[in-house]
Amino acid sequence: MFNWVQSITDWLVYEVFNLEEGHHLAEALNFFIYDTIKILILLFIVIFFMGIVNSYFPIDKVKNYLSRNKLYGLEYLVASLFGVVTPFCSCSSVPLFIGFVRGGIPLGVTFAFLITSPLVNEVAIGLFIGLFGLKTTIIYVVSGVLLGTVSGIILQKLKLERYLTPWVKEVLANAKKEQEVFIAEKQTLKQRLPFIWAEVQTILKGIIPYVLVGIAIGGLMHGYIPEGFFEQYMNKDNLFAVPIATILAVPMYSNASGILPVVQVLVSKGIPLGTAIAFMMGVVGLSLPEAMLLKKVMTLKLIAIFFGVVTLCIIISGYIFNTIL
């Protein structure tokens, strides 16, 4: 599918820049150009497609669907799946949280949504396809959705409503009738396209610098670190690798676009995929800035339980990955 990109890249590096094949610099540059073109094309396609889906499933519809329908346990999975198609800006996490809780949606279901949303999004999917191929991408998406679902169920079982901040409890007690006073957007796809298109441009503009820096670092590592370099330190038999990678990752925050190209190189140099994915989920899915925002609606104890459960689930999925891949 991307052979033509490789041909263009080879021609650029070996003919136009006249670099010698097999040379460190040539290989690094070749990797950089090829990866950049391929990833930008994929990101464009995935973001655009998700934009269309999202335009038809806005968050209000999702909330109303979840609060109206009895799904007999499937609601966790549904919330988690919705988390995949809704773009997530962490500044919306508090209003989203309140909106869900107010709509009578159980806390655990809300968490399922909150966990999957940053973890599996259009940017991560586009990058994943470009860097790891389709099979790994599917495994990642499925595990991300399951992670949200399972964590949500566990958190629900813990009966955490007690640990909400007082004013949220008050909101719950005085939950007003849903006021649906807004102009419903009934538009044809043709009318929606300009908005979707604008959104695609905004997202791409926002992540391109990260992607370029990530790929540049990846390219350098690719050219200079010997094959299998990490294997002596972090092979699958090292039981501590996954938890250490995950726990290191939680306080770090970067979006998927910067971290993934680097993770891909680490994997190609011998770090087990499961360990790498656990690290990435820790970086992208849980972050201190998000915790700061959630402090408005949750007590520290609740945030700690929330982060603890998710971290645990990430570690478990890291082990599972390493076992099956």
Place this chain on the structure above:
Amino acid sequence: MTKVIQVLGTGCPKCQSMTNVVKEVVSNYKIDATIEKVEDIMKIMEFNVMTTPALVIDGVITIKGRVPSKEEVLALLK
């Protein structure tokens, strides 16, 4: 009849750009309106929006979760 425009947002970049678009439209077309930025999360929640930024005109939520174009805002204010 002065219109009351409220921009709901906790201060993320998207909310800033929405405020700028609205201000620009109001001053360019000399629209009779007051613009208020609502940053307090408690107040935002009273409107029952889940995605910020949101544009409220005379108490009605018109746009949620995205930054509108100038033309759009103008059409809503007319």
